[in-house]
Amino acid sequence: MTRTLNDLNPLPYHQAIRDYLKREEPKVWNWFASHRVRQEQIDAVRFELLKSTYRIDRETKPEWYEAAQQVAADLGLDVPVTIYQAQEPVGLNASLAFVPGEAHIVLHGPVASTLATAEFRALLAHELGHLLLWQIWDGDFLIVDQLLSALTHDSRAEMAHFATARLFALYNEIFCDRASLLATGGLLPAVAMLVKVSTGLADVSAESYLRQADEVFSRGGAKAADVTHPEAFIRARALRIWSEGDPDADRKTAEMIEGTPALDSLDLVTQEKVAGWTRRVIDAMLAPPWMQSESVLAHCRRFFDDYTPPAAAPVVDELSREIATDDAAMQDYYCFVLLDLVTADRDLEEMPLAAALVLTERLALKDRFLEHARRELRLRKRQLERIDEQKNELLAQAASGKTAT
Numbered sequence: 270m271t272r273t274l275n276d277l278n279p280l281p282y283h284q285a286i287r288d289y290l291k292r293e294e295p296k297v298w299n300w301f302a303s304h305r306v307r308q309e310q311i312d313a314v315r316f317e318l319l320k321s322t323y324r325i326d327r328e329t330k331p332e333w334y335e336a337a338q339q340v341a342a343d344l345g346l347d348v349p350v351t352i353y354q355a356q357e358p359v360g361l362n363a364s365l366a367f368v369p370g371e372a373h374i375v376l377h378g379p380v381a382s383t384l385a386t387a388e389f390r391a392l393l394a395h396e397l398g399h400l401l402l403w404q405i406w407d408g409d410f411l412i413v414d415q416l417l418s419a420l421t422h423d424s425r426a427e428m429a430h431f432a433t434a435r436l437f438a439l440y441n442e443i444f445c446d447r448a449s450l451l452a453t454g455g456l457l458p459a460v461a462m463l464v465k466v467s468t469g470l471a472d473v474s475a476e477s478y479l480r481q482a483d484e485v486f487s488r489g490g491a492k493a494a495d496v497t498h499p500e501a502f503i504r505a506r507a508l509r510i511w512s513e514g515d516p517d518a519d520r521k522t523a524e525m526i527e528g529t530p531a532l533d534s535l536d537l538v539t540q541e542k543v544a545g546w547t548r549r550v551i552d553a554m555l556a557p558p559w560m561q562s563e564s565v566l567a568h569c570r571r572f573f574d575d576y577t578p579p580a581a582a583p584v585v586d587e588l589s590r591e592i593a594t595d596d597a598a599m600q601d602y603y604c605f606v607l608l609d610l611v612t613a614d615r616d617l618e619e620m621p622l623a624a625a626l627v628l629t630e631r632l633a634l635k636d637r638f639l640e641h642a643r644r645e646l647r648l649r650k651r652q653l654e655r656i657d658e659q660k661n662e663l664l665a666q667a668a669s670g671k672t673a674t
Contacts, residue, residue: 270514271454274345277447279402279410281519282440282526285538286433287409290416293537301412301419306369314366314373322353322375333381333389340393340452341372344401348372361466365396372400383471387458391449392466398448402441413437432536439499439526446508456512460505467501475505482506492528499526529594532602543599546592548573549583550603553628554610556582559667560624564614572606585631592632604629604638608645620667622646623660 279287291298318324327334330352337350350372358377366373374396381389403411417434420426449459460475482502485491493499499507503525511518530539551569555561561578569576592603607629611621622642629638643653656663 270512272447272451272512272514274343274451277344277401277444277451279406280440280444280522282436282523282538283402283410283413283444286417286437286536287413289537289541290413294416297416297419298412301416302408305408305411305415306367311368314368318353318366318373318375321357322355325352325354336386336390337372337374337393337397340390341397343452344394344397344448346372346397346401346404348400350374352376361469363392363396363466365399367400367403369404372397378469380466383465383469384462385458387453387455388462388465391453391459391462394452395445395449395462398445399441401448402444414441428533429535429537429540432534433538435496436527436536438497439493439495442498442504443507443522443526446504447511450508450512456509459508463501463504463508478502479505479509482509486525491525493526529596530599531594531596532598546588547603547606548576549588550592550606550628550632551576551610552579552583553585553588554607554621554624555579557624557664557668559670560610560617560621562614562617564616565610565621568609568613585628589632597637600634600637601641603632604634604641605645607638608641611642612646617667619656620663622656623663623667626657626660627664 325333333352334350337352341348341350348371351374353366353373353375355375355377360378361380361383362377363380364375364377366375374393380392384392403414414437417430417437420430421434423430446459446463449462450456453459456479457475460478461473464473464475464478465471478501482505485502486506491503493503498504507518507522507525510521515521527539530543535543551572555565555569555578558578566576566578594600607625611625614621625638625642626635629635639653639657642648643650646653
């Protein structure tokens with residue numbers, strides 16, 4: 270499938286964090302919207318470029334400038350381009366020094382001589398992709414970038430702020446990789462550029478690396494572990510999926526970037542999702558009317574102060590897919606939420622535990638739940654086994670209003 274500029278849009282995560290910040294931090298958002306880039310910031314960028322780079326004149330490398338201006342035009346950018354060479358490079362790379370309405374591209378190391386012509390265009394397009402993301406869409410994603418930077422530099426910053434800034438940066442690279450594909454008109458030059466920049470090699474096979482990336486994922490799930498850039502095998506595979514026109518490209522890319530939720534690294538968006546899933550887990554537990562005692566409801570309102578029993582039970586199979594995670598701490602979290610409900614009303618005796626055993630079985634959490642229940646409820650192994658064996662009978666008795674024996 271041939272991708273066009275109309276296909277190049279911010280990824281769902283970009284849009285989700287923008288919407289979150291607009292909704293949850295409206296005053297801060299409005300401040301950054303009215304102070305996007307101040308003159309002193311622009312002056313500082315220009316001064317740093319003068320100090321740390323060699324500015325390449327158009328007359329010296331006219332073919333570079335011709336390529337850069339053509340790439341900018343291909344991406345719908347009508348901006349003047351200036352190219353620089355970093356004075357103290359580390360490896361092969363390029364970067365964009367942001368000034369509104371201008372493109373200042375800094376080359377690091379002998380990257381221009383290492384890359385073939387189409388690969389160099391891919392590199393230029395990647396850097397110009399950052400400018401495109403920050404300049405189009407009402408400049409919203411520049412505001413997100415600046416706001417997240419401010420949050421992570423605040424002494425009161427929480428882990429969720431750092432996790433959010435990291436994911437936003439990773440998705441920026443995915444967006445810019447897609448821009449590089451558009452500028453070259455093909456997958457292979459864009460992938461070859463990624464491999465050369467990440468390895469420093471002058472001769473690589475993009476086809477071979479794409480097969481290598483597929484092999485990584487054939488051996489099980491893998492997700493991004495780096496802080497600022499996704500690993501090259503993730504970027505190559507994500508770019509191939511997008512280039513092929515896969516309608517699930519964004520979802521599959523998210524799986525590679527984010528993986529499943531991990532309790533110690535939840536970002537702001539996923540925190541909201543987990544809160545919603547937690548409420549639905551509680552809904553599933555409280556679906557039977559007999560479970561909706563005043564004591565249990567009072568405990569539920571410690572999670573959500575507006576909590577009311579569900580009008581209809583959630584679809585547990587769907588919920589099971591949504592909360593699925595390979596993170597043990599995240600699994601434990603859901604188990605302890607259910608254990609809280611099991612012990613919220615002692616008058617209900619063994620029935621809440623029976624309900625939790627049925628529910629955790631359907632949520633694929635039963636083994637961990639049994640482990641925690643045995644320890645936290647101080648039950649002997651045989652006691653717990655008996656309740657597990659009789660759980661359906663106990664629930665039938667509860668539904669009929671009979672007292673458990």
